[in-house]
Amino acid sequence: MQNSADQIATPTEPWWASLLACLYFLLAGVGIMLQELPLDRFDAVRLPPVDWRIIIFLLIPAIG
Amino acid sequence: MGFPHWSYPYIGGLLVWSLYLMNASTPGSRLVNLDRQLWGWRAWIPFILACALGFLLSLLRERSAAHSKSASPRFLFFSNLRQDLSLATYLMFGCMPLLIFMTFDEINRLYTLVFMLIFTVVMIAAAFLYQRLARAESRTRALVAGILACILLIEIGVIAYWLPRDGVYVPQMLGWGGAILVIMLYPVFLARQLKSAQWAEQNPAGHNPAG
Numbered sequence: 001m002q003n004s005a006d007q008i009a010t011p012t013e014p015w016w017a018s019l020l021a022c023l024y025f026l027l028a029g030v031g032i033m034l035q036e037l038p039l040d041r042f043d044a045v046r047l048p049p050v051d052w053r054i055i056i057f058l059l060i061p062a063i064g
Numbered sequence: 065m066g067f068p069h070w071s072y073p074y075i076g077g078l079l080v081w082s083l084y085l086m087n088a089s090t091p092g093s094r095l096v097n098l099d100r101q102l103w104g105w106r107a108w109i110p111f112i113l114a115c116a117l118g119f120l121l122s123l124l125r126e127r128s129a130a131h132s133k134s135a136s137p138r139f140l141f142f143s144n145l146r147q148d149l150s151l152a153t154y155l156m157f158g159c160m161p162l163l164i165f166m167t168f169d170e171i172n173r174l175y176t177l178v179f180m181l182i183f184t185v186v187m188i189a190a191a192f193l194y195q196r197l198a199r200a201e202s203r204t205r206a207l208v209a210g211i212l213a214c215i216l217l218i219e220i221g222v223i224a225y226w227l228p229r230d231g232v233y234v235p236q237m238l239g240w241g242g243a244i245l246v247i248m249l250y251p252v253f254l255a256r257q258l259k260s261a262q263w264a265e266q267n268p269a270g271h272n273p274a275g
Contacts, residue, residue: 013069018195021070022188024077028161029184036173036180051095057085061078061114 023063031056067140070195072151073158078114080159082107084166149255150204154194156248157207160187160214163244167218171225179221186213204252211248215241 034052085107089100098106145151164183168176190210197203219241226232 013195015196017068017070018192020068021073021191021195024070024073024158025161025187025191026184028077029180029187032161032165032168033177033180033184036177050090050093054090054093054095057081058110060074060081061110063074 020063024060027056027059027063067144069144069151069154072155073191076155076158077161078111078158080162082111084162148200149251149258150194150200150207152251153204153207153211153248156251157187157190157211160211164214164218167222171222175221175225179217183214183217186210186217204255208249208252211245215245 031053034056035050085103086105087102088107089102090096090098091100160183164180168179187210190207190213193206194203194210197206219237223232223234223237227234
């Protein structure tokens with residue numbers, strides 16, 4: 001049987017809200033991975049790795 | 065409706081990223097023309113803008129539902145924390161990507177990439193389970209397991225890379241990991257202690273399930 005504390009904390013948010021939490025970690029993980037990739041070798045990607053990090057950093061508050 | 069639980073790691077992450085960026089420069093950037101100058105107070109602009117926007121939206125919501133007796137979302141941020149202390153751990157879990165980024169600095173790119181893939185999967189799984197599991201106890205366990213797995217992977221990854229290169233002092237690395245673990249898990253431990261004390265108060269002669 002669940003106690004009252006368990007009942008209070010039972011999630012009431014929709015499932016897509018959980019995906020937004022996952023998105024944060026995905027974005028941060030991809031952001032770190034991007035700077036490990038040799039992006040500067042590709043002509044299509046003109047931005048240096050530091051700019052990718054800034055873009056990810058600005059995206060985080062925008063979503064949150 | 066209230067202050068959304070999913071946004072807590074964003075807040076924790078943004079706070080430490082802003083602190084980190086304050087003392088960093090971004091030479092070579094084409095987007096921000098600061099050259100070797102430190103970001104300083106400018107690092108807080110995204111955080112301030114996000115807070116201002118959130119504040120404005122909550123004000124608008126209050127005006128549109130003036131008759132409603134429910135508390136404002138900006139106050140619910142703190143009352144959520146009071147009600148469920150594991151949210152403070154969840155907020156600090158948002159700092160994990162920066163922690164990984166800093167500890168894997170100067171390490172071979174491909175080596176970091178492989179670890180980063182594992183870290184991303186572990187962090188996403190922990191966040192998803194924390195958000196979705198029905199029982200508070202199970203959710204806290206999933207979060208604690210995620211944090212433990214991340215710290216363990218950091219220790220293994222960094223020590224395994226630097227040890228053959230004489231680039232790491234193992235006791236210091238382990239101590240550092242232990243300290244981070246204590247800080248992150250302290251709210252969960254505190255919640256457990258408070259729950260035990262509350263239970264003991266209500267059932268003076270009974271067996272305590274939490275202890």
